[in-house]
Amino acid sequence: MLAKRIIPCLDVKDGRVVKGVNFVNLRDAGDPVELAATYDKEGADELVFLDISASVEGRATMIEVVKQTAGEITIPFTVGGGISHVDDMKRLLRAGADKIGINTAAVKNPSLVQEGSRKFGSQCIVVAIDAKFNAEWGEWEVYTHGGRQTTGIKALEWAREVERLGAGEILLTSMDADGTKDGFDLKLTQAVSDSLGIPVIASGGAGRVEHFSDVFQQAHADAALAATIFHYKEMTIREVKDDLRRKGVEVR
């Protein structure tokens, strides 16, 4: 049986980690490579780098970060943010990334999912979906551009569509839960997870240790992603895994 995965996410801008990171033993808390290696040692099962650089130079720097990280860590990692072409994917995979995350670009150009999975294999292509409950529809809507733009697309339909196009995994962020620390969005996660044949990574809302067992046991997520709580040491990956083990959830 596959273990449930715990995935810290690092926001990287121009080669530096942004959003406060509160690791005490780091020589340089802004160095994504050192932080990645620390999470690897702490038992993270995978890492996600989200590149929020706005400039061409910033993106070039990310390639360097990916290269160095690949040489330092012993777990798989995904790189996402601003990737809109298979050539971008190729450069990042060549530099040592294991998976590529696409979000807005996939909505704008769904064939990118197909092209990427044909060229590099489904297992490399993670489609990130930012979803928010639309009360009028009674279901969730897809947002793009870092959650700033509505699309009129239903999240469940979009998830099924990208699976059909060859996505290997869905990184599902609940915009309603994100930042609340009240727990993952169990309804959204279960709705998407139960209607797909590919793994779903739940994201947004983790605030306490038990939120992780909730999203695995009640909402059937395959993996759970968090940023702030790990960066600020509000809890460690080990604490999360100990709790999961006690509750009978298989973890590494």
Place this chain on the structure above:
Amino acid sequence: MIAIIDYGMGNLHSVSKAVERLGYEAVLTSDPQTILEADGAILPGVGAFGDAMDNLRQTKLDDVVKFYAASGKPLLGICLGMQLLFSESEEHGANDGLNLLPGKVIRFKGDFKVPHMGWNKLSFLQEQSPLFNGLTEGHVYFVHSFHAKPEQSSDLLATTDYNQQVTAIVGRSNVYGMQFHPEKSGELGMQLLGKFLELAKSKQPQ
């Protein structure tokens, strides 16, 4: 020196870095001479079985790998590289493999998610294998849609459970294979890779 055989299939950077971190010199190479002189050789690979065999044949590296295996020096196939060690695969029609280990590579069939992707637990079947010396069973990272069925149970060193018993580590004298990615499998992955490298007895002074 450890030769990491470069035949145009997939990213070899991570494997090479992992070998270096374990204290060995790693050379990414497609040069037959360099490979044959190496103390240990690794055949990595991500992608399709048929394409990989085509690439190996076109560059005559298929014969080099077979010759290397016959030399008695340790050879390790990783992921697709492990599958290539077998006699044949049914991926996209029947394809012949390197035939260093008798057996077939077949597709996962059943009502479960394919590829088999993520962390799964190893069961060591042959505790006496030098690869397992002092190690404890644990999770390693798999990504694959096809799996190998060795003909001889003595070649099967470790398995994992994914709706069935799945071949995870194979070995026959100096020829080894790992279906998972030891270079992406945390501490246990590095330990297993380290045990293989010890067989090459080429540790460089630190």
